[in-house]
Amino acid sequence: MLFYSFLFVLIFLPVTVIGWHFLGAFRNRAVSEWFMILASIVFYSLFGVRDLLVLAGCTAAGYIFHRLIWNARSARATRAILILSVLFFVGVLSFYKIAKVSIPVGLSFYIFWIIAFLAARAKGELADVGIREYLLCTLYFPKLAQGPITLPDEMFSSFRNRTRGRIDRDKLVRGLMLFIFGLAKKVLIADTLASPVRFGFENAALLDTGTILLVLMSYAFQLYFDFSGYCDMGMGVSWMLGIDLPVNFDMPFKSKSLGEFWNRWHATLSRFFTKYVYIPLGGSRKGSTRTVVNIFAVFILSGLWHGIGLTYLVWGLFNGAFVALSHFAVKRTAKTPVGEEAGKKRSDLPARLRIFAAFLFTLIFFGSKDIGSAFTMLRRLVLPLWPGFLLRTAASIQPVELYPVLKALSIYLPGTENTVLLGLWVLILILCFFLSTRDNARDIAARMPLTSGRAIAMALLFVWTMLAFNNVASFLYFAY
Amino acid sequence: MLAKKEDKLNSAGKNLPGPAKPLAPRSFFRLVFYTAFFVLAVCGILVFVFDPFYHYHAPWFKLKAVLNEKEYQVPGTLRNFEYDAVLAGSSVVECADNKDFDNAYGCTVIKAVRSYGGTADLCWFLEEAHRSREVLQIFYNIDPSALSGDAVTTFKSVGCPMYLYDRNPFNDVKYLFNRDVLFKRIPYEIARSRTPGYDVNKSYSWAEGKDFSENAVLEHYMRTPSVARMQAENMWDAQCSANIALLEEEISSHPETYYRFFFPPYSMLWWDNSIRTGERDAVLRNERRTMEALTMYQNVEVYCFQGAESVICDLNNYMDTIHFDPSVNAWMVKEMAAGRWRVHPGDEEAVVGSVRRLTDSLQERYLKQIGEAGRFVYDIK
Numbered sequence: 001m002l003f004y005s006f007l008f009v010l011i012f013l014p015v016t017v018i019g020w021h022f023l024g025a026f027r028n029r030a031v032s033e034w035f036m037i038l039a040s041i042v043f044y045s046l047f048g049v050r051d052l053l054v055l056a057g058c059t060a061a062g063y064i065f066h067r068l069i070w071n072a073r074s075a076r077a078t079r080a081i082l083i084l085s086v087l088f089f090v091g092v093l094s095f096y097k098i099a100k101v102s103i104p105v106g107l108s109f110y111i112f113w114i115i116a117f118l119a120a121r122a123k124g125e126l127a128d129v130g131i132r133e134y135l136l137c138t139l140y141f142p143k144l145a146q147g148p149i150t151l152p153d154e155m156f157s158s159f160r161n162r163t164r165g166r167i168d169r170d171k172l173v174r175g176l177m178l179f180i181f182g183l184a185k186k187v188l189i190a191d192t193l194a195s196p197v198r199f200g201f202e203n204a205a206l207l208d209t210g211t212i213l214l215v216l217m218s219y220a221f222q223l224y225f226d227f228s229g230y231c232d233m234g235m236g237v238s239w240m241l242g243i244d245l246p247v248n249f250d251m252p253f254k255s256k257s258l259g260e261f262w263n264r265w266h267a268t269l270s271r272f273f274t275k276y277v278y279i280p281l282g283g284s285r286k287g288s289t290r291t292v293v294n295i296f297a298v299f300i301l302s303g304l305w306h307g308i309g310l311t312y313l314v315w316g317l318f319n320g321a322f323v324a325l326s327h328f329a330v331k332r333t334a335k336t337p338v339g340e341e342a343g344k345k346r347s348d349l350p351a352r353l354r355i356f357a358a359f360l361f362t363l364i365f366f367g368s369k370d371i372g373s374a375f376t377m378l379r380r381l382v383l384p385l386w387p388g389f390l391l392r393t394a395a396s397i398q399p400v401e402l403y404p405v406l407k408a409l410s411i412y413l414p415g416t417e418n419t420v421l422l423g424l425w426v427l428i429l430i431l432c433f434f435l436s437t438r439d440n441a442r443d444i445a446a447r448m449p450l451t452s453g454r455a456i457a458m459a460l461l462f463v464w465t466m467l468a469f470n471n472v473a474s475f476l477y478f479a480y
Numbered sequence: 481m482l483a484k485k486e487d488k489l490n491s492a493g494k495n496l497p498g499p500a501k502p503l504a505p506r507s508f509f510r511l512v513f514y515t516a517f518f519v520l521a522v523c524g525i526l527v528f529v530f531d532p533f534y535h536y537h538a539p540w541f542k543l544k545a546v547l548n549e550k551e552y553q554v555p556g557t558l559r560n561f562e563y564d565a566v567l568a569g570s571s572v573v574e575c576a577d578n579k580d581f582d583n584a585y586g587c588t589v590i591k592a593v594r595s596y597g598g599t600a601d602l603c604w605f606l607e608e609a610h611r612s613r614e615v616l617q618i619f620y621n622i623d624p625s626a627l628s629g630d631a632v633t634t635f636k637s638v639g640c641p642m643y644l645y646d647r648n649p650f651n652d653v654k655y656l657f658n659r660d661v662l663f664k665r666i667p668y669e670i671a672r673s674r675t676p677g678y679d680v681n682k683s684y685s686w687a688e689g690k691d692f693s694e695n696a697v698l699e700h701y702m703r704t705p706s707v708a709r710m711q712a713e714n715m716w717d718a719q720c721s722a723n724i725a726l727l728e729e730e731i732s733s734h735p736e737t738y739y740r741f742f743f744p745p746y747s748m749l750w751w752d753n754s755i756r757t758g759e760r761d762a763v764l765r766n767e768r769r770t771m772e773a774l775t776m777y778q779n780v781e782v783y784c785f786q787g788a789e790s791v792i793c794d795l796n797n798y799m800d801t802i803h804f805d806p807s808v809n810a811w812m813v814k815e816m817a818a819g820r821w822r823v824h825p826g827d828e829e830a831v832v833g834s835v836r837r838l839t840d841s842l843q844e845r846y847l848k849q850i851g852e853a854g855r856f857v858y859d860i861k
Contacts (some may be wrong), residue, residue, distance in 0.1 A: 455515065470660065
């Protein structure tokens, strides 16, 4: 089931929130927890029977490995079972990635959760976990399809610490606001940018330099608003249920280094790779060369996680190189004695722009269908070219809300519609830049005063997003 | 005096805009809920009233029926419009003028069109028509591809808006709360309806602005460089039988309805292609079998325009190998009304035989000249 569907918004969400809080009032919390497990299964089952079976298989396997680890008699046996389980889950993930069949929705997100759970179990960081609690945390629907990739202690403590029979109305309302913000980010912004991005990547060989730049910026913001919009929705729903989820997007475009950027962009994936790949490999404790190797290992893995292909590999290599450079640059800056220059407060803007430029550069490889197309795009970006499909790319936006205006323009001022659309495209990008460099939706929702004006504004935003449900593209990160 | 002044200042202060008073979470939630409910209700009512896909009713407020989105509008118009005859078929009947049928047969016709004219899809439309009223006449265009295609509906598989096809009121939310409908379809419906010269009878017509000429057709036609061996003529027997069964079921379950089936005149280039790909004999066999099955019924007439040499060999009638000028649609109605090109029981083999002979002669009589003039574009994949 999709967050941006009528079924979810009008039926599933109200029934689940009411049911969860109503049943949560009972002394025995098992009733509400089984209700949530059932609701999560219903939520996921609408992605298809095959996906549900894969989820069931992985969940069952996770629990079996967990019991084996629990019953293991020696540290060696525990370690062996953990390695076996990791190989099993990585094998399942690799099968779907390599076989190029459609990947079950959210496969890697719940597999990473299970691996984190088993690792914590093997390290003895977790007490015994019953089947109900395991299912509840594994299948919890707000994070099931697209993360965030939670850590075991976060989930278990969140569920264990909830207070029986007490509904936090403030949190519920703020959860609703966060959900609406997420919906708007996805439906109104990311999907509007999707058309020029698709058109741009499909016709890269015909675009001029300026158009490619606009397409890449649109792609960056599309990815950001799509994925962070989903995370906001998930977190908003979770707040409504009284459960906290970790932040996945923490204003990445405010970062001052690429390393920081990746700690703020899809933060829970970076955290997962840091904890389970980078640190076990030695992190930055084993000298500069080893640090660089470890950084590359993480980003190559991250690239392959996004897809098996040369473009993703190159994307990972470039990111690894940028982050390694950034890592040593930050280290050198830290060592520089505080002098007159260093004492002055310097603007963060140049650093942010540098990071944004590096991010756009890597997106050429991330978004292209093959390495040849990526280099074509790169060539057209680097060698100044003009003209090339700028207005035609802008024309692919076609905002439905402006249809009467554009139609009137085409009749009374023929030939000006595409120029107006270009202006609109640039305006949207400026708005995106403004929104993505201000406080994130979670902080706004948490702090916003509850006034009547804001209530009406939220309602109107909610209706606007609902009216767009019928023409929404699926989430970009479902396929991971 | 001073106290009075103070009171005055205080009362003035009360009118100054200050920070908005915060609401309790419950009040905030209620306000969001009621506002959203109210605005959604207004949107839903607007869509219901203007109903640009005619899902609930025929046009109100003296608006004309603006029919230009067949996937969205055919089910609604079949359920809610006033008519007693249906013109069913593929894109080749879209440019037909309803008035031609009305005048020739004394009926009020409505179009039930579907891309490629799949039999199951068209029969589904006809069933919807029968469910909503008594249909006296049906004019049914049979495309060759419809007889060799699978006899299953394709609405869902090609992404048609199923909320307009099923009778489930709950999924109407997709129609009632839809920004495309609100911001695009309703304004278009109103504007188009008030545009002078808009002709309701030319519903779904795509002919405006199209180039019907020999040059246009030859540009669209990618000729295969070699001639393949003629394939087994029974290669589509299974599909054809299933499609014929659907048609027979439709006819036999509605004896009160009079059916006129017709095979449209595709251009000679279409036949050239079917010969070069080795499919011509299978196409003709499908058509013969269909004619034989349909002419058995008392309430059926069958017409075949594929042997109309003056039409199919004049490429100026076409925009591509299949789609012809609206004047050809008008001509077909006239011819049918006059009883010409009719296939009588027992004539099937002769009719198909004449089409076979005509298509066999095309190369020598027409296509050779075009080829010698170097006007064919060859598909060299």
